[in-house]
Amino acid sequence: QTNTGSSTSIKLYLGDSAITTTTEQVHSTWNSNFQAVWHLNQSPTTSMTDSTSNANTGTGTVLTSTTGQMGSGVSTNGTTSYMAFNSGSSLNVGSGSGFTWSAWIKTSATFGPILSMRQSTNSQSDIDIAVGYDGVTQTSAALLAYVRDSGGTSGEVAGSTTISNNVFHLVTVTRSGSTLTAYLDATPFTTMTTGTNSIPSDIRNVAREGYWETVGAPGVTGHDFLAATFDEIRESSTARTIDWITTDYNAQSSPATFIGYTNGATGETPVTIHTNVDILSFDATDQCAGTTLAWQTADEIDTLGFNVYRDVGGARTVLNPTLIPGGSLSGGGGHSYTFVDPGAQDASRTYFLEQVAFDLTSRSFGPVSPTALVAGGCASGANQATANAPSTPIVSAPSGVPTPSVTAASDTQTANQAGGCAVGARSGGGVAALLVIAMLAFARRRRR
Numbered sequence: 001q002t003n004t005g006s007s008t009s010i011k012l013y014l015g016d017s018a019i020t021t022t023t024e025q026v027h028s029t030w031n032s033n034f035q036a037v038w039h040l041n042q043s044p045t046t047s048m049t050d051s052t053s054n055a056n057t058g059t060g061t062v063l064t065s066t067t068g069q070m071g072s073g074v075s076t077n078g079t080t081s082y083m084a085f086n087s088g089s090s091l092n093v094g095s096g097s098g099f100t101w102s103a104w105i106k107t108s109a110t111f112g113p114i115l116s117m118r119q120s121t122n123s124q125s126d127i128d129i130a131v132g133y134d135g136v137t138q139t140s141a142a143l144l145a146y147v148r149d150s151g152g153t154s155g156e157v158a159g160s161t162t163i164s165n166n167v168f169h170l171v172t173v174t175r176s177g178s179t180l181t182a183y184l185d186a187t188p189f190t191t192m193t194t195g196t197n198s199i200p201s202d203i204r205n206v207a208r209e210g211y212w213e214t215v216g217a218p219g220v221t222g223h224d225f226l227a228a229t230f231d232e233i234r235e236s237s238t239a240r241t242i243d244w245i246t247t248d249y250n251a252q253s254s255p256a257t258f259i260g261y262t263n264g265a266t267g268e269t270p271v272t273i274h275t276n277v278d279i280l281s282f283d284a285t286d287q288c289a290g291t292t293l294a295w296q297t298a299d300e301i302d303t304l305g306f307n308v309y310r311d312v313g314g315a316r317t318v319l320n321p322t323l324i325p326g327g328s329l330s331g332g333g334g335h336s337y338t339f340v341d342p343g344a345q346d347a348s349r350t351y352f353l354e355q356v357a358f359d360l361t362s363r364s365f366g367p368v369s370p371t372a373l374v375a376g377g378c379a380s381g382a383n384q385a386t387a388n389a390p391s392t393p394i395v396s397a398p399s400g401v402p403t404p405s406v407t408a409a410s411d412t413q414t415a416n417q418a419g420g421c422a423v424g425a426r427s428g429g430g431v432a433a434l435l436v437i438a439m440l441a442f443a444r445r446r447r448r
């Protein structure tokens with residue numbers, strides 16, 4: 001939630017007994033812009049798994065597993081411990097491309113590197129995010145970021161707020177075109193201009209300036225390592241927006257206040273039928289001319305139309321000769337529908353409703369059992385349903401929606417009379433149940 005004056009509700013349906021194996025796709029959690037995501041929760045700490053499909057596995061040296069911002073993280077000792085991820089071309093920054101590096105860090109040290117991306121054969125390429133000293137500026141306990149492309153054009157941003165207060169902070173650095181920006185807890189520093197050429201790297205370290213350690217380039221004594229606790233390090237091949245970064249920070253810094261759920265007896269509402277929030281009601285009523293099926297929708301996003309089924313003893317028959325068009329074909333919003341089944345009123349029959357999407361996938365609602373005919377029966381001469389009566393549907397659809405071989409009517413308009421019994425549009429309580437889980441702007445869950 002980036003705007004504290006509003007929220008977003010996400011509606012889910014659960015409990016489909018037909019799904020017996022997991023359908024999750026862990027790598028698909030991270031879109032193609034994510035080049036690496038390290039949760040830093042593995043044990044032993046010698047190998048830190050990349051959660052994306054790029055397999056940029058981190059190699060830990062003297063890392064210690066500890067409590068992180070969102071579960072487990074790793075700590076470094078400031079003298080010998082670090083994580084390296086030196087192989088893989090996906091972490092190189094292309095010419096003209098943006099990037100975003102982010103990490104949760106807790107430290108009381110006043111100097112040391114958070115992240116260093118260097119190239120052994122070209123001292124120009126450089127991404128150094130550090131506390132107190134980035135190779136150019138020395139400011140005790142400040143967050144600094146220095147970026148230099150392969151052509152030698154550089155930029156630096158420096159914060160004035162101390163990061164060395166031994167509490168977790170989200171550190172984020174982005175390059176968008178020639179603009180370099182650093183954020184501390186989603187608050188941006190003053191932006192600076194930097195180069196737009198490529199930034200290749202093959203010495204990539206967390207908590208160590210690997211170029212100074214391995215190539216021997218001059219640094220400041222005692223500033224090559226950082227003692228800190230790290231959690232959730234991410235790299236993207238695009239510059240994330242302030243809204244994205246703020247959402248990350250809010251979701252990860254205080255998930256209990258960022259996400260809210262509707263309260264039931266156990267936090268959810270049980271249902272006994274396969275349902276979805278699109279359908280508000282679905283019921284069946286015996287009439288003189290047959291059985292009237294009525295349903296009402298809350299919305300019809302991506303809905304092509306509906307099919308109605310009669311089930312007798314497990315044998316299911318579709319009743320409509322062609323698909324009943326959805327009201328969204330003539331405008332969005334909810335709609336009401338009625339459909340008459342003039343077939344024999346078998347006491348054991350039930351009905352199902354199928355909602356068909358534009359991609360031809362479908363969802364089933366039901367079963368529903370008809371309510372009995374009102375006392376007094378049908379007037380003399382009415383068109384009584386018989387065992388041999390044909391199943392000719394009567395549909396009351398929203399105005400403007402084409403329905404084959406029937407008369408269209410508005411949501412509130414009385415439908416055609418059939419055998420002395422009125423068939424009208426209906427709405428209201430059916431046997432279908434709603435399951436609504438309201439979430440305040442839920443965004444990018446970190447662990448899958």
